[in-house]
Amino acid sequence: MYPAQLADEIREILARLVASGELAPTTRVPAYVRIERPVRASRGDFASPVALRVAGAGVSPRALADLLAAGLRDRQGIAGAEAVEEGFVNVVLTSASLAEIVREILAGMTGAGSGEPGASAAVLAPPGDELTSGLRYAHARLAGLLRAGGALGVARDPDRLDPGELTPSPARRLVCALAEYPGVSTRENARAFHRHLAEVLRCVEDYEGSTSMLPRGDEEATPAHGSRLVLVEAARIVVANALRRCGVSAPDRL
Structure with a gap:
């Protein structure tokens, strides 16, 4: 919702x-x-x-x-x-509602999933250098996690997303921040948009710091890893869209 x-x-x-x-x-x-x-x-x-x-x-x-x-x-x-x-x-x-938000972002149903601003959306002024750099670096980190997950054989299937993986606080906060993005991005209010981007970045960093995204050592890839990377992909999509909304590239590597 x-x-x-x-x-x-x-x-x-x-x-x-x-x-x-x-x-x-x-x-x-x-x-x-x-x-x-x-x-x-x-x-x-x-x-x-x-x-x-x-x-x-x-x-x-x-x-x-x-x-x-x-x-x-x-x-x-x-x-x-x-x-x-x-x-x-x-x-x-509900956890099911949180999972539906993630799936809709991945499916591009909300306008947040295309990676590009809508045709009628004006390009907003980019945020300050520190926030812009933080978002670009976060995008590269998220893309790197997805590459590493693929190399380790982590199955990333939105249809098998475990809603239980979204209930811990860092995951919930990230999903809700992503859910706010479509509404904020449609307003021509650069200041509010930048404030929201700062919040998205904080939530991404908190989630990364709280959760083991990838198998470690001899650990086998599990459905939990796959669900976590589904959320990582949703976050990457929103960060990419946000950067491009400001006329800034979203690098996969830095």
Whole structure:
């Protein structure tokens, strides 16, 4: 489930709450629902402050957040939802939903998978030298892992991606950062785009540092290695697209 899809779910729940009379008929269902990621991974995969911004509902933001969380818990792809603080709704995706995000990136269904910006997308100014270099180096590292995996006989099949490999925090954070990319990349906002690229880079580095991607020594290649490299390939695709969106090459070797 991508942020845009989660926003659609929230709008649909709001409309249902108005139709059922649980919210006042003067409630304005917003055309735009902000979806972000909690600063702390323990808070969930995505969060929304929408309950703080809905006018005319006739209930407090916290009460509205409780209603939204209850509605979201019944939705496919969502493992949990809760109202927190003064009106935020935090959402945890199912491992199957995380796996579907990865598969869609690999299939090119989201616009993040082609490796090239869309024909109508303007080339954005590249980020600073340090971030640009970091992204280019990360792309080369990811491409190198894929080459090494092939040489070691690691089978990389998106259809056999084990969702359980995406549940540890570093993997979850990376998948969610990749899921945000299509929405961020379609906006002509270079500053927001660069901030997101910095977050993607941090998530890539955290994932690389937390997980053994390849067999070591006499270790046999396992399906777990294959699943990890599927996520590596999805990350490589997004980093390549991001660099080219800024008019910068994405090298396979440095």
